[in-house]
Amino acid sequence: MLDDFFIRALIAGLGIAIVTGPLGCFVIWRRLSYFGDTLAHSALLGVTLAYTLEFNIAFSVFIISSLIALILIQLQKRTNLPGDALLGLLAHSSLAVGLVVIGFLTFIRFDIMGLLFGDILAVTVDDLLIIWIGGPLILLILKLIWKPLFASTVNYELAEAEGLNPDRAKAIFTILMAGIIAISIKMVGLLLITGMLIIPAAMARNISSSPQSMVIYSILGGLLSVVLGLFTSLEFNTSSGPSIIAASLFLFILSLLNIKQSIKLKN
């Protein structure tokens, strides 16, 4: 039968999938996959900070991720290094610093595997509250900045010329990314959160013809992955985070069949 912890995991996972769906579409459209990765890696530093100062994990991850995003923007302005090199620099150095700090904190027992891959089955009621308050808030803000953000994704100069203030939309979007990583890090883990963002959205790209339909398919794909993944992990006793990502990969492969068909039709 379904245990209580399983229900909590399900509710948490579904709450995250609803938010990662639309954000993931923008990650793909704006080519930010590696940016999400960088923020997620930096989250380890946030987690260690939370343990040291006895802070709320989601809150301190949010602060550190936002900080890293700001540092990135500054570095982009001040150096001639390409964006991907800067992202790599920040991702791995913040991960390394996080791990070094953990080494000093010998008095606390860390579950490194849990941090890297998440532990959705250990979700508490508090975590659920954070997800279901933070998640809808992120979605609401995303809806408010949708027009300038989407227009500048298509073409920055058009958005700027026609008075939409794309720079502000981009800054807010960066904070939203830090937000989703903060509320989901405990469930999915820092190595897999980017998977939650990218894979359902990539699946959706294969089967949609408009931006709106891509967002909807991306959400549906995420929800389905959570349900499929969690039931698989319960059935076969596999770890839950990776099972969810594997389920989304399965959906992605299914969506490729659709591409094959449409290519055939064209020829």
Added chain:
Amino acid sequence: MTSNQNILVKLNQAGFRLKNKWLVKGVSLQIEKGKIVTLIGPNGSGKTTTAKIALGIYKKIDGEVEKHTNKVGYVPQKISIDWTLPLRVKDFMVLTESLKDEDINEALSLTGVIQLKNKNLGDLSGGEFQRVLIARAISKKPDLLVLDEPVQGVDFTGEIALYKLIKKITDELNCGILLISHDLHTVMSATDHVVCLNGHVCCSGSPMDVAKNNEYKALFGEQASQILSRYEHRHDHIHTNEGEIKKN
């Protein structure tokens, strides 16, 4: 001239510098409601840069720009759209402003591309895409239209029709237009004010004034003053990297 209320954009000694090179320098012009201002000049003379200054795309500029409207329709010279986006023509039409379906249909019909409404933007030809760009810019009924070589890649008959359309729209909407064009014939017949650029303002005024202007003749050649001439440009001076002007 006209009262200040009619001014949509005003540039005062505006210039833009990229690293150490001036792209354009000391441009003063104003765009008013119901008037067409045209920028002409050889390649690299700063026409597009001037348009981007007027639009507020460039932030760190020299001089002053006053922009009195935010209802702007822009047809850029170059547009690179990333095809990772699933985007149909009708999605592109509402990119910067939500529109009623009938307004979308009307604009697409005016530019002759209504049949492409549900097509993927990536599947259009260059000329078709240009018509969609114009449709998008006029559909939001802007106060200011900035058209940077709007008919590039459009077939010959289409070109004339589109310029007629642009003229008609200015009259109907009473909007101001900043037009960049290489077609001197169109420029001379449909424009209220011409600004001739060559890194700076060479001369400006009504088309007839400009055509008679000696600097204009020097820039575009004698035949250009007979309007129907082929576009031709002779440099009377060179520009150094610092944006200084040296006479030949």
